[in-house]
Each structure stands twice: as C-alpha cells, then as structure tokens.
Amino acid sequence: MPPRLLGAVGWSLGAVLAALGAAAFLLLVLTAAKDAALPARNKYGLVFDAGSTHTALYIYRWPADKENGTGIVSQVEACTVSGPGISSYADNPAGAGASLKPCLDKAMKVVPAEQQRETPTYLGATAGMRLLREQNSSKAEQVFAEVAKAIGEYPVEFRGARVLTGNEExxxxxxxxxxxxxxxxxxxxxxxxxxxxxxxxxxxxxxxxxxxxxxxxxxxxxxxxxxxxxxxxxxxxxxxxxxxxxxxxxxxxxxxxxxxxxxxxxxxxxxxxxxxxxxxxxxxxxxxxxxxxxxxxxxxxxxxxxxxxxxxxxxxxxxxxxxxxxxxxxxxxxxxxxxxxxxxxxxxxxxxxxxxxxxxxxxxxxxxxxxxxxxxxxxxxxxxxxxxxxxxxxxxxxxxxxxxxxxxxxxxxxxxxxxxxxxxxxxxxxxxxxxxxxxxWTLGYMLNLTNMIPSEAPQRVIGLQRSNWIAATVLLAIMLILIFCLLTVTCCQKSSSGYESL
Structure with a gap:
C-alpha cells in the first residue's frame, strides 16, 4: 500500500475510534444525568386496620428500587372510616363493606392510576373480629365476604382479609x-x-x-x-x-x-x-x-x-x-x-x-x-x-x-x-x-407480606445503572462492527495496490 493511502486509512481509523470513544463517554454521562434527573418510581401499599371500635386505612409509599431498604417506607395518608368497627356490622354485613368505600375513594386519588392495579391491599382485623368469630363464626365470615366484595370493586391488587392472632398483632x-x-x-x-x-x-x-x-x-x-x-x-x-x-x-x-x-x-x-x-x-x-x-x-x-x-x-x-x-x-x-x-x-x-x-x-x-x-x-x-x-x-x-x-x-x-x-x-x-x-401493627404486616424485610441482609451492588450498561453495550457493538469494516476495506485496498504494482 502506498504510504499516503496507508496514512489516510490509519488517520481515518484513529479518528473514528476517537469519535466513538468520545461519543461513548458523552452518552454514558448524559444517560447517568438523565437517570439522576428522573424521579425514582414509587410503589404503594394499602392496609386496613379493622379494630374493635373503628377502622382506618393507611397508605404507604416507598422507592421501587429500594424495596429491601430500611427506613424508607413513608406514610402518605391515613383515613379513618366513619362508623364503628366492622365487627359491629354482624347483623348488617353489607354495611361493613360500604363503610370502607369513602377511604378507598380517597386512596384512588393518592395512588397514580397507572399503578393502582399493582398496589398490594390488605385488611387485617383484630380483637373485635376475634370476639365475633367466637360468638358467631358464620356472621364473621359474612362480614369478611362483604368487605372483600367492596374492596374488589376497586382496581387494586387485593390480597385478602383475615383475623390476625394476638401474637401476630x-x-x-x-x-x-x-x-x-x-x-x-x-x-x-x-x-x-x-x-x-x-x-x-x-x-x-x-x-x-x-x-x-x-x-x-x-x-x-x-x-x-x-x-x-x-x-x-x-x-x-x-x-x-x-x-x-x-x-x-x-x-x-x-x-x-x-x-x-x-x-x-x-x-x-x-x-x-x-x-x-x-x-x-x-x-x-x-x-x-x-x-x-x-x-x-x-x-x-x-x-x-x-x-x-x-x-x-x-x-x-x-x-x-x-x-x-x-x-x-x-x-x-x-x-x-x-x-x-x-x-x-x-x-x-x-x-x-x-x-x-x-x-x-x-x-x-x-x-x-x-x-x-x-x-x-x-x-x-x-x-x-x-x-x-x-x-x-x-x-x-x-x-x-x-x-x-x-x-x-x-x-x-x-x-x-x-x-x-x-x-x-x-x-x-x-x-x-x-x-x-x-x-x-399495619406497617409491620405489610412489610412482612410484601417480603420487604428479607431474612438475609441485602447485598450491596456496585456498578453502572442498567441504562448505562445498555448504552455501553450498544456502543461497543458499533465500534467492533466499524473496526471490522475498516480493516476489511484496508485489506482490500492493500490487495488492489499490490495488483497495480505488478
């Protein structure tokens, strides 16, 4: 290959590689900046505390990327249900379900619409329902059936209603x-x-x-x-x-x-x-x-x-x-x-x-x-x-x-x-x-049922974010393809120059 052509090819190859390197660096920086600028996506959880005298709904929120973290769950809202505890509706089970709806309506205004169907929702009943279950288990089941029916009308991931034992509480x-x-x-x-x-x-x-x-x-x-x-x-x-x-x-x-x-x-x-x-x-x-x-x-x-x-x-x-x-x-x-x-x-x-x-x-x-x-x-x-x-x-x-x-x-x-x-x-x-x-007990109940407190200590992960890895992988693939193409062109030109010299 003539020295002039060889120098041009080498210069072109170096320029392309330098440009790709600079592009990779800029893209990773911009991607990291973009990811940092975006707010972390939150997750939500709803827990009804069905006590003996009243019921309350607690709305919790936590960053989705810190599900096994500690001290990061916050209480967004607490809503007190009007009327007595659900055990008081033994002779009017439908009233127990209806009483929860105003607080559920409030929760639907707090939890973003696109996340409601993935929001775990629980109802835990304590001593009032324990007593009703002892008095009349069929009435207790009817109350729970109406409560589940009412919550089921809302676009949430309802995971059940049950009586907590005293030791669980x-x-x-x-x-x-x-x-x-x-x-x-x-x-x-x-x-x-x-x-x-x-x-x-x-x-x-x-x-x-x-x-x-x-x-x-x-x-x-x-x-x-x-x-x-x-x-x-x-x-x-x-x-x-x-x-x-x-x-x-x-x-x-x-x-x-x-x-x-x-x-x-x-x-x-x-x-x-x-x-x-x-x-x-x-x-x-x-x-x-x-x-x-x-x-x-x-x-x-x-x-x-x-x-x-x-x-x-x-x-x-x-x-x-x-x-x-x-x-x-x-x-x-x-x-x-x-x-x-x-x-x-x-x-x-x-x-x-x-x-x-x-x-x-x-x-x-x-x-x-x-x-x-x-x-x-x-x-x-x-x-x-x-x-x-x-x-x-x-x-x-x-x-x-x-x-x-x-x-x-x-x-x-x-x-x-x-x-x-x-x-x-x-x-x-x-x-x-x-x-x-x-x-x-409501936060501990939700943490337990959503496995947000692991039995083992979380492992720290150090490295690039997922979006950065994707960008780096794509750039690396492009660089390899271009290098292959440049080497192929160089070899072809070298062969052509060899035939011309004959």
Missing part, C-alpha cells in the same frame, strides 16, 4: 417500631449495611379497644413457647416475647369494670368511683352485657334500666380497676397477670395507641416521673363533672366521662399488669408516630 407492632427506628439494620452514608447492637431494639406496648399486647426482646430464655415468636430479619435471629390479652383492651375493660360495679349492688343504682362527681346516665342491662368479655348475670333482664352515678373517688377507682386483674403468678414462675408467663421487662419500650392517647389527654407523655403521673391522674379523678366540662369544652362527652377511668386503667395495666416499676417507668416512651408514620 404484637409481633407486627414490634417490627413496625424497630423498622422505623432502624434498630434492626442501618445503612450508612456510604451504603454499608450494619446491624445495631441488640440492646438498641425496643419493646412495643399496644392498647386497643378489645385487647392489649406486650412484645419485647427479653434477656433470658423464653420458657413458654406459646409466648415466643421466632423472627429472622436482615440475617439476624430474634426470639421475642409477645402476648395479647383479649378482653383487656380499653373499651372491654371499662365495660367489665362497670359490670363488676353493678354486680356488687342489689339495686339498679351503680356508684361509679371513676366517673366525675355530678355525672349521671341511664343504661340498659342489654347495653352493659352485650359482649362475650362481660358474662351476663343469671337470670338476665335485658330491658332493665340502670342508673350510673359518678362519685369521683380515685382510691376506690384504683382498687376497682385492680380487681380486673388476677395478679397471682403461682410457684416458681414470673408472670404478667392472669397467670400468663412473662419474663421481666427489659430495655426501652414504645407505648402507643390507647396508652399514648390516655396519658396525652392529661399532658403526661413528655417523660414525667411516675410520681407526677400518679399525682396528676389522682387529682383529675377528684374533679366534679362541671369542672371537667369547663376545662375541656371541645372534648366529647364520652371521652370526658371515661378520662379518669382510662388513664387509671392504663397506669394499672403498665404497673400491676406488665410489672413496670418506678425504676423502669422512664424507659417507656409514649408516642403516636415514629418518623412521621403512625405506630401500630
């Missing part, structure tokens, strides 16, 4: 709190995954309308397998203590308190030491004994009218509430109450739901000492009904009536039932939310 609440606190696994700024020490894991205390749960990581072996839950989260095994006390939720406990006060009198007048002095109301026997938690006296007289009069006596109120608990543990055994095994409480606890709301009403959720909490509740329980109404003019009548009883019950449950003491009291934090997410 406690475990999922524990997972929720620790997930949000990042005490199960933590990711650093550099992207490295680390396991915080187990001492950072916190316990969970929940008080609903019909049941109450205590869940924590004890410092000893759990002797009773019925109170043990084995979890493997992010590659770490947890053997947690959890127990749910049915009929010891606030509403059922206060109903049982009223029944116990009625059963010690021979008249239709009930003196209620936890109600403010000057308060009075009439109730029927049917209203008082309408729950399986409150066995009716024999013979029942459902139409009989009872007159309830508040006496505002904090001493007698506390004594009456304590009688709801069997505090005998038996030989060689530690327990909470009613003979249920419980190891000594250990570590920090987060108390939520009714435990938070009862004490927050009296401004007692700011880390006050136990003596101050006791004194404040004691003083409030001596107030007359007129003073209570004047001090809280915007609070509804039922909440005002029950405020002394509810706060006294919460305190008795924690101290006498769960065995917290003056020493461990300050380890209990009363919260409604963690990281702007409502605390309860």
């Amino acid at each position: 406690g475990s999922f609440g524990w997972i929720t709190v620790n997930y949000l606190l990042e005490t199960l696994v933590k990711v650093s700024i550099t992207g490295k995954w680390t396991h915080p020490p187990t001492e950072d894991v916190v316990g969970a205390l929940d008080l609903g309308g019909a049941s109450t749960q205590i869940t924590f990581l004890p410092g000893t072996t759990i002797d009773d397998s019925s109170t043990r839950a084995l979890l493997r989260l992010y590659g770490t095994n947890y053997s947690i203590y959890t127990h749910s006390y049915l009929c010891y939720g606030q509403n059922q406990a206060l109903k049982r308190l009223m029944a116990s006060l009625h059963q010690v009198t021979t008249s239709s007048l009930i003196s209620h030491p936890c109600y403010p002095r000057g308060y009075q109301e009439n109730i029927t026997m049917a209203e008082l004994y309408n729950s399986p938690c409150v066995p009716a006296p024999s013979p029942p007289s459902p139409a009989q009218v009872l007159t309830v009069v508040g006496t505002g006596d904090p001493v007698l109120c506390s004594i009456s509430i304590q009688k709801l608990f069997n505090l005998s543990c038996g030989a060689n055994r530690t327990c909470g109450f009613n003979g249920v095994y419980q190891p000594p409480v250990r570590g920090q606890f987060f108390a939520f739901s009714g435990l938070y709301h009862n004490l927050h009403f009296l401004n007692l959720t700011g880390g006050q000492s136990l003596s101050l909490v006791n004194a404040t509740i004691w003083q409030f329980c001596t107030w007359e009904w007129e003073k209570v109404q004047n001090e809280f003019p915007t609070t509804n009548r039922t909440q005002l009536r029950d405020a002394c009883a509810a706060s006294s019950y919460a305190l008795t449950l924690l101290l006498r039932g769960y065995k917290f003491s003056e020493r461990t009291w300050l380890r209990v934090r009363f919260v409604p939310q963690v990281a702007n997410v409502d605390v309860g």
Whole structure:
C-alpha cells in the first residue's frame, strides 16, 4: 500500500475510534444525568386496620428500587372510616363493606392510576373480629365476604382479609417500631449495611379497644413457647416475647369494670368511683352485657334500666380497676397477670395507641416521673363533672366521662399488669408516630407480606445503572462492527495496490 493511502486509512481509523470513544463517554454521562434527573418510581401499599371500635386505612409509599431498604417506607395518608368497627356490622354485613368505600375513594386519588392495579391491599382485623368469630363464626365470615366484595370493586391488587392472632398483632407492632427506628439494620452514608447492637431494639406496648399486647426482646430464655415468636430479619435471629390479652383492651375493660360495679349492688343504682362527681346516665342491662368479655348475670333482664352515678373517688377507682386483674403468678414462675408467663421487662419500650392517647389527654407523655403521673391522674379523678366540662369544652362527652377511668386503667395495666416499676417507668416512651408514620401493627404486616424485610441482609451492588450498561453495550457493538469494516476495506485496498504494482 502506498504510504499516503496507508496514512489516510490509519488517520481515518484513529479518528473514528476517537469519535466513538468520545461519543461513548458523552452518552454514558448524559444517560447517568438523565437517570439522576428522573424521579425514582414509587410503589404503594394499602392496609386496613379493622379494630374493635373503628377502622382506618393507611397508605404507604416507598422507592421501587429500594424495596429491601430500611427506613424508607413513608406514610402518605391515613383515613379513618366513619362508623364503628366492622365487627359491629354482624347483623348488617353489607354495611361493613360500604363503610370502607369513602377511604378507598380517597386512596384512588393518592395512588397514580397507572399503578393502582399493582398496589398490594390488605385488611387485617383484630380483637373485635376475634370476639365475633367466637360468638358467631358464620356472621364473621359474612362480614369478611362483604368487605372483600367492596374492596374488589376497586382496581387494586387485593390480597385478602383475615383475623390476625394476638401474637401476630404484637409481633407486627414490634417490627413496625424497630423498622422505623432502624434498630434492626442501618445503612450508612456510604451504603454499608450494619446491624445495631441488640440492646438498641425496643419493646412495643399496644392498647386497643378489645385487647392489649406486650412484645419485647427479653434477656433470658423464653420458657413458654406459646409466648415466643421466632423472627429472622436482615440475617439476624430474634426470639421475642409477645402476648395479647383479649378482653383487656380499653373499651372491654371499662365495660367489665362497670359490670363488676353493678354486680356488687342489689339495686339498679351503680356508684361509679371513676366517673366525675355530678355525672349521671341511664343504661340498659342489654347495653352493659352485650359482649362475650362481660358474662351476663343469671337470670338476665335485658330491658332493665340502670342508673350510673359518678362519685369521683380515685382510691376506690384504683382498687376497682385492680380487681380486673388476677395478679397471682403461682410457684416458681414470673408472670404478667392472669397467670400468663412473662419474663421481666427489659430495655426501652414504645407505648402507643390507647396508652399514648390516655396519658396525652392529661399532658403526661413528655417523660414525667411516675410520681407526677400518679399525682396528676389522682387529682383529675377528684374533679366534679362541671369542672371537667369547663376545662375541656371541645372534648366529647364520652371521652370526658371515661378520662379518669382510662388513664387509671392504663397506669394499672403498665404497673400491676406488665410489672413496670418506678425504676423502669422512664424507659417507656409514649408516642403516636415514629418518623412521621403512625405506630401500630399495619406497617409491620405489610412489610412482612410484601417480603420487604428479607431474612438475609441485602447485598450491596456496585456498578453502572442498567441504562448505562445498555448504552455501553450498544456502543461497543458499533465500534467492533466499524473496526471490522475498516480493516476489511484496508485489506482490500492493500490487495488492489499490490495488483497495480505488478
């Protein structure tokens, strides 16, 4: 080949390769910039908390590319369903389904239309439906059928409605709190995954309308397998203590308190030491004994009218509430109450739901000492009904009536039932939310069912994004084709030059 032709071909080949290299570099930079500029696609999840007194819908959101991350699920919206809990619709099952629709309509405005059909949606029912299932299982199934029918009318990926066991409710609440606190696994700024020490894991205390749960990581072996839950989260095994006390939720406990006060009198007048002095109301026997938690006296007289009069006596109120608990543990055994095994409480606890709301009403959720909490509740329980109404003019009548009883019950449950003491009291934090997410079992339930908390720690992946790899692969293929073509042309020209020289 003549030197001039050879130089031209070499120059052309070098120019093409340089241009392709520059193009590859620019395309990768632009692709990365484009990907960085685009917002990460979010995924959504819906969970109905069908409690004994009311139902709420929680709408969660998380980045799709961080499904196994931690601390990245956010609560977009919470919608309270109008009316009572779904168990109250035992004689009107269709009403249970209809009650959910306004909140579902709201959710459809939050979740983008193109993502609704892939949005996992769950309904979990707790103690209210547990009680209904015990009373009448066919009515409970009818309620669930109508609920499923109503949710099925919406373009979501409905994954079923069911009753949670008490231990599930406690475990999922524990997972929720620790997930949000990042005490199960933590990711650093550099992207490295680390396991915080187990001492950072916190316990969970929940008080609903019909049941109450205590869940924590004890410092000893759990002797009773019925109170043990084995979890493997992010590659770490947890053997947690959890127990749910049915009929010891606030509403059922206060109903049982009223029944116990009625059963010690021979008249239709009930003196209620936890109600403010000057308060009075009439109730029927049917209203008082309408729950399986409150066995009716024999013979029942459902139409009989009872007159309830508040006496505002904090001493007698506390004594009456304590009688709801069997505090005998038996030989060689530690327990909470009613003979249920419980190891000594250990570590920090987060108390939520009714435990938070009862004490927050009296401004007692700011880390006050136990003596101050006791004194404040004691003083409030001596107030007359007129003073209570004047001090809280915007609070509804039922909440005002029950405020002394509810706060006294919460305190008795924690101290006498769960065995917290003056020493461990300050380890209990009363919260409604963690990281702007409502605390309860719903988030833990969704995380579990969507496998968003893996049993093994996620592996870090370092490298180019998928779009960058595609661009690099295409450019490499083009470069190889062009190089092949240039080499072919060069060889042909060399052969041609050889024939011409002959």
